Amino acid sequence: MNTFKLKRPLYLYQYEALLRRLPQRHAQYNAIKKDYHKYLAGFQGEESLDYILSIVNLHKEAFICRGLRLKNKANDYFFQIDLLVVTPYFIYIGEVKNHTGKLVFEPDYGQMTQLKGEAANTYPCPLQQSKRQARQLQVWLSDHSLQETPVYAHAMISNPHSQISSNTPIPELYHADLLPEMLDSLNLTNSKRIYTRAHLQKLEKLLKKENEEANHFLIEKYNLHSHEVIQTICCRFCSSRRLRRFRQKWYCTSCREKDEQTHMEGLQDLALLNVGFQSLSTYRIFLAHISAATAKGLISPYVIANEYKCKGRKYKLDINKF
Ligand SMILES: [Zn+2]
Structure with a gap:
């Protein structure tokens, strides 16, 4: 059986x-x-x-x-x-x-x-x-x-x-x-x-x-706006948003802890919440105001598609890529 x-x-x-x-x-x-x-x-x-x-x-x-x-x-x-x-x-x-x-x-x-x-x-x-x-x-x-x-x-x-x-x-x-x-x-x-x-x-x-698993669109279900969930990531140890990226690690200027994975959980959450296509500048702000090149590097393994709109290229994260 x-x-x-x-x-x-x-x-x-x-x-x-x-x-x-x-x-x-x-x-x-x-x-x-x-x-x-x-x-x-x-x-x-x-x-x-x-x-x-x-x-x-x-x-x-x-x-x-x-x-x-x-x-x-x-x-x-x-x-x-x-x-x-x-x-x-x-x-x-x-x-x-x-x-x-x-x-x-x-x-x-x-x-x-x-x-x-x-x-x-x-x-x-x-x-x-x-x-x-x-x-x-x-x-x-x-x-x-x-x-x-x-x-x-x-x-x-x-x-x-x-x-x-x-x-x-x-x-x-x-x-x-x-x-x-x-x-x-x-x-x-x-x-x-x-x-x-x-x-x-x-x-x-x-x-x-x-068998097709249900994908819930919680932002729509609760009448939220995507910007309410795309708030800058915070330190995993003290919840401070004062993060700096240096040598492929996140440093918290409040509690001085360092970590490599902080962005992963944040990006995965955005994928789970189906925030859809977002501009690179949105991801830069989400990832503690990092440079465009660093933001691109961090999101690229999880992006499924991108589309051009009049305001430039947009990126969407796919939960299956995490
Ligand atoms: Zn901290």
Whole structure:
């Protein structure tokens, strides 16, 4: 059995870059930090499945994918699947939630209400989300000439301390700890082999190829201006902006520390934040007012493309080059 390891998603790095680049006194800083912690908790919830997945019993040709994001040709929209288990007999989709407190499910209304202390927050029902993904996956499979197979859409709560509540029992909804038993029972009820070894290999290869990680445009999302995140880099030891570049090193005139990598983190952050094309003078100011030649030398390994505009050449950083 092959398991795609759960990769730390790009958007977490993007949020971390934004929180590093934005001054803490910024009006949106706390709201952005709150959103980051929400995404981080979601990722940690999915990560907590690692152990459960290591003890599931599956056919030796089965494979598992985590955090998939695929595009449907017909409408050009992406759909995301937290957990996909592909076996020769069936496919299992698991939507993973990490909410705390008491979770009241009303799938008929497509909602889940989280009760925590005095607060009540309503979210889309994860089971309905999972069923929608199953429909999209069926279309995707047929677009890629793979035959129909039973697809089971379930939802899991990865936080063992949250309380699941519903008026009627919902067999497809449970704590993640029950996943091995659920897969065992699906193994028992699906005895007709649909996918051959060749089908499974084709599908696994295709999923790896077509999986497209989400790139979040946080500057646009929070209505920021790129100049708010392109503030001159600062010392890694004392946060002072009084940096000088000398003999390929950064010297801090405040704390007298020296360092070679200070610019790297800054440039990487700009790439993560998709600041796009910027003039050489913008990079010079960002890199503590260094000369044009030095700035060009420092950015050149990470630049993908440049374009001429009436105001001169512009440079864009590519995160894949770091
Ligand atoms: Zn310093």
